[in-house]
Amino acid sequence: MNAYEKLLKARSKDRATFSRFLNTIFDNFYEFHGDRRFADDLAVIGGVAYLGDLPVTVIGLEKGIDTKDKIKRNFGCANPEGYRKALRLMKQAEKFKRPVICFIDTSGAYCGIGAEERGQGQAISQNLTEMASLECPVIAIVIGEGGSGGALALSVADEIWMLENAVYSVISPEGCASILWKDAKRAQEAAECLKMTAEDLLNLGIIDKIIQEKNFDQTTKDIKELLTNTIKKLMSLSVKDLINNRYFKYRNMGNRFI
């Protein structure tokens, strides 16, 4: 599969969205709502659950299952209050010393009048800043589409993983092609150029791991095992080392090309 085919697959109707991963990997999930400032953004689902016998905070971007659900969840495009809800839950996890696991599947942060009025840029910026020094382990998994700043706002993490056929890009290839070549139809070409597949991003040193896609049960079993082992490893670090490692992970990203 080329990059564009992977993108189409990541966007396809049949692909499992966050809630299916949530229900399969975790037990006893309680959803917590609202950003305590404006509203409850349904594009973001978050709360507490058990990973095996370990309490964790799980947050994810949900595109929606059927048409009604997709509209309710704004097709997984979060507004500022979605990012603020996510940050609130992360700070709660930090307080109670449990790890945070974020699932990414969005074409991007929502762009609309309300989103701008309520500070989409500020909300994302604050997440990037706070997540950089969050005093608990954070793992981000891109399960479908990782759309630009709207995905980054939930993926400043100690480890970033991607499913084999997931994509993560600075801009949609359609957007890229229409800006660069004034022709959205050249999206396929743009998708290649942008280096958005899991394999490309592993080679560039941006992600840490690719999770092979088998049947859903096996894939989620693998994720569960990986999460359990990685969290164990991260929990054994001192807070100082954890934060330092995360700082230098981002600090050094791409520096071998400078």
Place this chain on the structure above:
Amino acid sequence: MIRRAQFKKPRNKLEESEISFHPPIIKDNLCCNCPSCKKIVFLEDLKNNLGVCPICSKHLKIKARERIQYIADADTFEELFGDLKSNNILNFPDYDQKLSASQDQSNENEAVITGVCEINDIKCCIFAMEPFFMMGSMGSVVGEKIARLFEYASERKLSVIGFTISGGARMQEGMLSLMQMAKVSAAVNRHSKLGLLYIAILCDPTAGGVTASFAMSADIIAAEPQALICFAGPRVIEQTIRQKLPPNFQKAEFLLEKGFIDIVMPRYDQKKFLTDMLKIHTFNQEKNAV
């Protein structure tokens, strides 16, 4: 009533947006057309007026170096990390040509200038983004220079003053450019946790990944009058919601009203403003240091 737009699948966000960068149109050696009011302005007058149109007060785009010259005390600016240049890491089509054309056009190596200077005898770090270099877009080198500046400031306990002008992340560097947002945010955070001051002055335009990272994470956020400050550009939003936007939408004054910036600061008042802010915010720190 539910608007039709609500049933439309949202379009994908554009990072480096469509925002246009109009430099003054130079007619001859003496005058130019103001891109805002279209009136003829003498270049000499424009320069004496810090690049603000003497007729309509539009704050025009000026080169990063000119901006630093207006703010820093004479002969105090020392450039840091000025040699860093971008590579075409992803072999992105036409990126090499764009880089060299931008270098020629702007006479700069990259889209941000970083260094130290004195502002009314107060030493501080300063960065200014260069609108005439690929619309001030942020690639690996821009991110690296700003991150290094914050680290330099952290080591020396200096404040940072930053002028942002940018179309957002530079798509020719793919995900590496997106990651600069996280990298710079982390460096700003470390600087902040040391109790140090960061003031951002948002200039026209500040968009996309720059708005969503270090433009919005300063202790004090000022903006030039009428500057466009946004995450998603106005055209992307119009296409998404299929509605015309109100005229003042996403302008500095709009952000002030919505509570996202501290103050609108015209160019001629910026030096006094920055001096006062540096004095006020370091007053107790210096007292404690003695």
